[in-house]
Amino acid sequence: xxxxxxxxxxxxxxxxxxxxxxxAASLAAVAQDEAAAxxxxxxxxxxxxxxxxxxxxxxxxxxxxxxxxxxxxGVILGFMQISPLALIRVPAKLVTHLFRNSPWLVxxxxxxxxxxxxxxxxxxxxxxxxxxVKATFGFALPVMAxxxxxxxxxxMSIPTGQWESADSLAMTRGQTLRHIILPQCIRRMMPPWMNxxxxxxxxxxxxxxxxxDEALGNTQAAMEAAGSRPEFLIPxxxxxxxxxxxFIYPISLYTRRLEKRFAAAS
Amino acid sequence: xxxxxxxxxxxxxxxxxxxxxxFGTFEVLxxxxxxxxxxxxxxxxxxxxxxxxxxxRTINGLTPVSKGSVKVEGIxxxxxxxxxxxxxxxxxxxxxxxxxxxxxxxxxxxxMAPLLVLKENRSEVEARARTLLEKxxxxxxxxxxxxELSGGQxxxxxxxxxxxxxPDVMLFDEVTAALDPExxxxxLMTIKDLATDGMxxxxxxxxxxxxxxxxxxxxxxxxxxxxxxGPPAQIFDAPQDPRTQEFLSKVL
Numbered sequence: 001x002x003x004x005x006x007x008x009x010x011x012x013x014x015x016x017x018x019x020x021x022x023x024a025a026s027l028a029a030v031a032q033d034e035a036a037a038x039x040x041x042x043x044x045x046x047x048x049x050x051x052x053x054x055x056x057x058x059x060x061x062x063x064x065x066x067x068x069x070x071x072x073x074g075v076i077l078g079f080m081q082i083s084p085l086a087l088i089r090v091p092a093k094l095v096t097h098l099f100r101n102s103p104w105l106v107x108x109x110x111x112x113x114x115x116x117x118x119x120x121x122x123x124x125x126x127x128x129x130x131x132x133v134k135a136t137f138g139f140a141l142p143v144m145a146x147x148x149x150x151x152x153x154x155x156m157s158i159p160t161g162q163w164e165s166a167d168s169l170a171m172t173r174g175q176t177l178r179h180i181i182l183p184q185c186i187r188r189m190m191p192p193w194m195n196x197x198x199x200x201x202x203x204x205x206x207x208x209x210x211x212x213d214e215a216l217g218n219t220q221a222a223m224e225a226a227g228s229r230p231e232f233l234i235p236x237x238x239x240x241x242x243x244x245x246x247f248i249y250p251i252s253l254y255t256r257r258l259e260k261r262f263a264a265a266s
Numbered sequence: 267x268x269x270x271x272x273x274x275x276x277x278x279x280x281x282x283x284x285x286x287x288x289f290g291t292f293e294v295l296x297x298x299x300x301x302x303x304x305x306x307x308x309x310x311x312x313x314x315x316x317x318x319x320x321x322x323r324t325i326n327g328l329t330p331v332s333k334g335s336v337k338v339e340g341i342x343x344x345x346x347x348x349x350x351x352x353x354x355x356x357x358x359x360x361x362x363x364x365x366x367x368x369x370x371x372x373x374x375x376x377x378m379a380p381l382l383v384l385k386e387n388r389s390e391v392e393a394r395a396r397t398l399l400e401k402x403x404x405x406x407x408x409x410x411x412x413x414e415l416s417g418g419q420x421x422x423x424x425x426x427x428x429x430x431x432x433p434d435v436m437l438f439d440e441v442t443a444a445l446d447p448e449x450x451x452x453x454l455m456t457i458k459d460l461a462t463d464g465m466x467x468x469x470x471x472x473x474x475x476x477x478x479x480x481x482x483x484x485x486x487x488x489x490x491x492x493x494x495x496g497p498p499a500q501i502f503d504a505p506q507d508p509r510t511q512e513f514l515s516k517v518l
Contacts, residue, residue: 161365165424168326169379169431170354179382183369 018249021242041231045239048222052236055218056243058132062214063201066140070200071193073140074147079177081152092148099145104138104203111138112210132214135207143200150192154185187262194255198248215240273340279304279466280325280435285334287320294320296490297334302468302483304434307461309469309477309498312487313513318470321487322437325468326357338435355383358428359437362444364420366412366427372399373408376427384431391430398426402456418449422456429460436460438469474517478502486510 039047080092099107111134118128158181166176205216213221219240223232278301287295294317302308310318323329324336327343327350336343343353366375376395380386399405402422404415412420421441428436438457442450454476461467461480471477477484477498484501486494486509494507502518505511 161363165365168359170351170383175382
């Protein structure tokens, strides 16, 4: 099977590519440090790796939480967009278009500065809102708007004959959406949904600008702590890119495979 | 549907009176009158674009009418207060494009509406669905998905799916128009069985031989009007209107 061959070859390529990147990072570090008596850049990188990876853990946590929030709210918003009632449809369209067409960084700043760092419950109890939670919310909004559009588009792409036959079988609009339309949409929504997850994950280092201790922030802090030498730049950043790559690449690979399968099925 | 106490089987089960329908400024139906008695089989023939499909879709309320009255069992279909869902339990429709639910198996397609809409007992519905699949000779395909079936098989599933709602009237909107010639016959046989069993059927069709064989009455439509109607022998052998004559000379 041609398709199987292509996919297995791509799967095999990813780890090799990643390994090459790592190797390149190490080589660059070694080359820079040959003459020096100080701990090499590579040694420093190894020392600081757990710290950077811990930061990366926060990136993953933010991406997963933001995606969960964006999916739930995006689907609700998407359904509101196709409502026959203008009172529901118009606000949903407004929110969708607002967040789809604003720069992510602007949304992120707005959320960071507008949401207070602590809230006081009616009982007098105070709850601190950590910056990373605010950042997660900031990342979720644009993705929510895009998922809302994906859902609307998927519903629109279902042939009208499906609605007509469900209507003729006396199903209500809700029954039709739940049992006929949505199950067919999920298939179509999977690839773009995964695509947005990958994009969202790649955006999470923006939180570093706002002082969240995620992978990028920790990398910079590590380089500073290790002495801020210029030869750190290439190995440290290459390492950072590599961990994102290793995480994201299989996702985009799988997305491509799903897209191909759905294209073949329809 | 609220039962109309005044309606008896001596009155038409479907009655269209002066039905008009416009799409924008274009008038598709220009005053249609049709009466169908219970158990009758009626075919609507005519050139493409004469409004046949629009006409048949007004009967289960899929297409709202602009003017006139459509009554099923004595109840006005286009009454804004009417429970459309209740009406659609009485009137089944089969489309040219089958419109099966692609994510469900054949058996699930047939069972879905009775389970969801009529809230009937699963084992009862399942038994009825299997009987219907037997009737359309697809019992061995009950676990297949629509995409795995031929057009003719899909269309027979669509018929079984409609019948499982136990309608009083069945509408067929050019159900063989999208089929390969070799599968047309199996679908027509299914409809014929249904008619023989006494189901009230209304068909929009281009299968003239079939219309002649099966109908109690044939309506010829052109440009949104019924030009001529009568028993099939009269329409096909001795058409009175020149438009009917011209149409039949082209298709026969």
